[in-house]
Amino acid sequence: MDIQDLTRQLHTQNASKIVMLVADGLGGLPRTPDGQTELETARTPHLDQLATRGVQGASIPVLPGITPGSGPGHLGLFGYDPLKYVIGRGALEATGVGFQLQPGDVAVRCNFCTIDRAGKITDRRAGRIASHESAPLAISLRQVSISGIELFVEPVKEHRFVVVFRGDALQGDVADTDPQATGVPPLDPIPLNPASARTAEVAGEFLAQAHHLLAGQTKANFLTMRGFAGKPDLPSYRDVYGLRAAAIAVYPMYKGLARLVGMDIVGQAATLDDQVALLEQHWADYDFFFVHFKYTDSTGEDGNFEAKVKRIEELDAVLPRIAALQPQVLIVTGDHSTPSWLQSHSWHPVPTLLVSDCCRPDPCRRLTERDCIHGGLGQFEAKYLMALALANAGRLGKYGA
């Protein structure tokens, strides 16, 4: 019995609203052992005020020491055990470009490459071909025609693009064709079990036609395929939590992840202000709102400490508008840490704040990496956060009599 088996069984209904504000990559590191992190450096008067009313803790995205990608990071926050539910690479890539996978689809992450006359790979990433050159090539592959198959090809970035096969009897278990080496030909798409034979055949046909379509191209004249994956089978927010849930995000990846757990994507937002406006606008329509703020992660990945500090302050500035809506539960967290010092996602626990009328406030006065380890939520695996949200919203019944 896991936490979602419990919430599925115990959830109840009321008029409460829950807001989960996810500052992507929120956690950071100091630049020297006695220095301050990005969060500690930022001026965050509104967050500080919430911190005095709320309870905080350090969220472990997956398990100690494990750095998550965006997929497992968000699944954890959404309460889906990221070790139990895995989003295949192809499915995640499709999700990231806003493609809405349907059950039975198979998505494949593809890389343009170059091959010589003997068919041997000379560059596995086609010299990291520029996006404006690779996109038309990807789109040209939409000419491929395979009987009984509906085909989608979506450019991603540089050498990367996504192919989705839609048709009968498809499934993801097909071997990658990238040999992970140059000087050898790409591998054949081999079915890894009998049920994926048709998918492997379709992939083979796609590769054969793509070979002709790309022949003569100088920048990229072939492709490899990786991470064949179907739509992950995730129970919905309504099912496991009884929540009508809305996602308010700018980037397709986070909209896509939210859609996979049954959230509605509301409106189009380009800025954080747009996002808060959408929140206000749809306040009556949903019980739960996932609001995703990207730039704490991207500035961290850029290694730009000061910019990350500014982005945290930008987030702080909109908190009064969110608080004015008087959600029963307001959560501020991140899907993982992205210390600008490391310029990448990391394994460090994420400062997490939960504010409600019935949380048990702790002595912490600011939400920071240093404070959260003394917080009332302790260190906890992210997958428990949704149960805490429901409990604080009065939406979880008693377990056992």
Add this chain to the structure above:
Amino acid sequence: MDIQDLTRQLHTQNASKIVMLVADGLGGLPRTPDGQTELETARTPHLDQLATRGVQGASIPVLPGITPGSGPGHLGLFGYDPLKYVIGRGALEATGVGFQLQPGDVAVRCNFCTIDRAGKITDRRAGRIASHESAPLAISLRQVSISGIELFVEPVKEHRFVVVFRGDALQGDVADTDPQATGVPPLDPIPLNPASARTAEVAGEFLAQAHHLLAGQTKANFLTMRGFAGKPDLPSYRDVYGLRAAAIAVYPMYKGLARLVGMDIVGQAATLDDQVALLEQHWADYDFFFVHFKYTDSTGEDGNFEAKVKRIEELDAVLPRIAALQPQVLIVTGDHSTPSWLQSHSWHPVPTLLVSDCCRPDPCRRLTERDCIHGGLGQFEAKYLMALALANAGRLGKYGA
């Protein structure tokens, strides 16, 4: 999917070095509620300095309240779930005397006992016969000869010795012959499943010949057999972590445990100085070094608070030499607590320090039982420590995209 499934999948290579310094039984207790523990009492200037740069936490060896033996204690530190991987008693005893078990061997922990003329046990431990008297008796049992079986008999201490059977079709599942009572004869070695029939037969033959060989001895004239066990099947450090690992220990038990997870045993050391010299000498040859310091445990077991304090200070004194090697990750921990107040292993969490350039330093200024509960690693199960070590060494890739 457990933490080692993740590290097996995600580990990468670089030039980093990891040192895990295990002070056996490190954790202690104060002698009065407001008193100080052994660690708090000790003068540890070098450890204090590391504590200001590092992150600490309280390591739970197995689960809360569970006191581990040396086997599970070390398996946890090595990242092997001590509830999943069990080293049978016979195998641990063989390991403890430096016997290198091979796959297919069956090791048995034996106790000398005394029996009367009717074959009934009069003393289950032969009056805790002195080691210098029991060792020759154990060695005399090497005369036993069983067709198709290579036989090893190794004295241990007092009434204890180890027998190892090597041959075809052997396995551990045989019932103990110790009836746990006097006034009754020893039990027969009964196979607990059909595949252990041959082992039971071999054990029966050994007992019959031993009966003759020991007849007429006054101190000990028979034996009981317990904990029939094969070599535990543990994946190797190279497999689950991608690490070339070396163990630098004085006592056979810890060398043996390290060997079971595929570490190389480097050199012969009699003192801590010898151990550090070996560390320096083999620095270039390995990625990971397990350095085992026994005396924090043995002084604790002796109930000698002051001696344990001195041993902690002795350990502190070599830290500068270890730090001078500039490992990317330096861990100071213990496999369990051995409070001198209890004179035994205990369940109390173990103060644990991890120092690296990308750990997230916490406000703790000393490594102690009192500080570690406020540390940035929180309370964590020991089995996660290796994942944290790899992450801090930059040796773990991202989980999911």
